[in-house]
Amino acid sequence: MNFLEERIVKDGIIKEGNVLKVDSFLNHQMDIALFEQIGEEFKRRFSQEKIDKILTIEASGIGIACVVARYFQVPVVFAKKSESVNIDGEMYIAEVESFTHKRKNQVIVSKKFLSSGENILLIDDFLANGCALQGLISIVTEAGANVAGIGIAIEKGFQVGGRMIRNLGYHLESLAIIDEMDAATGKFTFREV
Amino acid sequence: MNFLEERIVKDGIIKEGNVLKVDSFLNHQMDIALFEQIGEEFKRRFSQEKIDKILTIEASGIGIACVVARYFQVPVVFAKKSESVNIDGEMYIAEVESFTHKRKNQVIVSKKFLSSGENILLIDDFLANGCALQGLISIVTEAGANVAGIGIAIEKGFQVGGRMIRNLGYHLESLAIIDEMDAATGKFTFREV
Numbered sequence: 492m493n494f495l496e497e498r499i500v501k502d503g504i505i506k507e508g509n510v511l512k513v514d515s516f517l518n519h520q521m522d523i524a525l526f527e528q529i530g531e532e533f534k535r536r537f538s539q540e541k542i543d544k545i546l547t548i549e550a551s552g553i554g555i556a557c558v559v560a561r562y563f564q565v566p567v568v569f570a571k572k573s574e575s576v577n578i579d580g581e582m583y584i585a586e587v588e589s590f591t592h593k594r595k596n597q598v599i600v601s602k603k604f605l606s607s608g609e610n611i612l613l614i615d616d617f618l619a620n621g622c623a624l625q626g627l628i629s630i631v632t633e634a635g636a637n638v639a640g641i642g643i644a645i646e647k648g649f650q651v652g653g654r655m656i657r658n659l660g661y662h663l664e665s666l667a668i669i670d671e672m673d674a675a676t677g678k679f680t681f682r683e684v
Numbered sequence: 685m686n687f688l689e690e691r692i693v694k695d696g697i698i699k700e701g702n703v704l705k706v707d708s709f710l711n712h713q714m715d716i717a718l719f720e721q722i723g724e725e726f727k728r729r730f731s732q733e734k735i736d737k738i739l740t741i742e743a744s745g746i747g748i749a750c751v752v753a754r755y756f757q758v759p760v761v762f763a764k765k766s767e768s769v770n771i772d773g774e775m776y777i778a779e780v781e782s783f784t785h786k787r788k789n790q791v792i793v794s795k796k797f798l799s800s801g802e803n804i805l806l807i808d809d810f811l812a813n814g815c816a817l818q819g820l821i822s823i824v825t826e827a828g829a830n831v832a833g834i835g836i837a838i839e840k841g842f843q844v845g846g847r848m849i850r851n852l853g854y855h856l857e858s859l860a861i862i863d864e865m866d867a868a869t870g871k872f873t874f875r876e877v
Binding site: 519520523527561603 | 708715717719749758759760793
C-alpha cells in the first residue's frame, strides 16, 4: 500500500451505499502534510509532461491543487459550479449532468485564464462517475488547450469515471483506486497498478 | 507599498460600485508564489500566537489557507456555505445575513473538526462587510475554541467589517487595506498601518 491507501485504511469510513467519508483528512479537514506527499507523487508521475497550469473545481479540489502547484511552479485556476447561468464577462461554460442526482450543473471558467496551446494538468480529490471531470475536459478542449494529465487522489474503481477517461486516451493517475469496499467489515480492496 | 498592495495596483481592476476584480491572481486564477509570500507574512504577524488549526470558508479562502497552513504546520478546515439546512451528522451551523444581498446563508462545520480549547486562525481572501467572518467567529465560539487571530488578504477599509472586528477586540491582520478606490482613474488609496 502507498501512503494514501494507508491513510484511507486508517481514517476512511465506509458508509452504506458505497459512500466513503474521508472528511477528516481530504475534503473538509485537510492534512496539508499529506497534500505535500500527493504533490511530490504527482510531480513524479507527470515528470514527462510539460505543465503550464493546473485546473481544478471548487470546492474540495482547490486545497490539493494549490499545494500540488508548488511542485510544478504553475498557477491554479478553479472552475466554479453553478446551477444557473452566470454571465460575468466571457466564460467557458460546460453543462454536465450528474449520474447520481440527475441534475444539470454548469462548470464555469473565465476565458481570460485558459489559452489556446496551454498544457493543463487537471487535479481533483475524487473520481467516481467523472461528471465534473467531463466538464473540465470539455472546457479545456473548447479553449484549444491540451489536457496534459489528470491527477486524482481517490478513484472509486467500481464506478465508470476512470475507465471512461482512460478509454478516451487521457493520462490519468489516481493515487488510490478502490475496487471494493465493504461497509459491514470496513475492508478496502485497492487496485494493484 | 507591500508586495500585495503592489500586486493589486498592477493587476486589480476597479469596477463601478466599489467592485474590485482580483480574479487574475487571488480568487479564480491563483498565484501560488504570491500565496507563499502571504503565508510568510501571516507567520510573521501571528508569531506571538499559538495556532492549532486554520479555519476558512469555501471557495476562494481554501487555496490561500492551504498554502498559509504550511508556515504554521497545522491542518485546515473549510466551512461550507449553504442556502438550506444540511444535516449530515453533527454540525455547527451559523446563520448569517448578507448585508448586500439581504439573503440568509448558513456557514457549516462538522463538530468533529473543531474542539474546545483549540486555538484557531481564521483565514480569508476578502473582508468587506464581514458576514462570512461573523459566521466563522460564531462557530469557533460555539465550539468553545479560541479565535487566536484573523488573517485577511484584502480588506475593503471603506466597508464596516474590519472596524467591527477590531472593535470586538480580535487580532485582525489585513495585508492590504483599501481605503478608497476610483473606477474612473483606477487609483487605489491604501491605509498606512
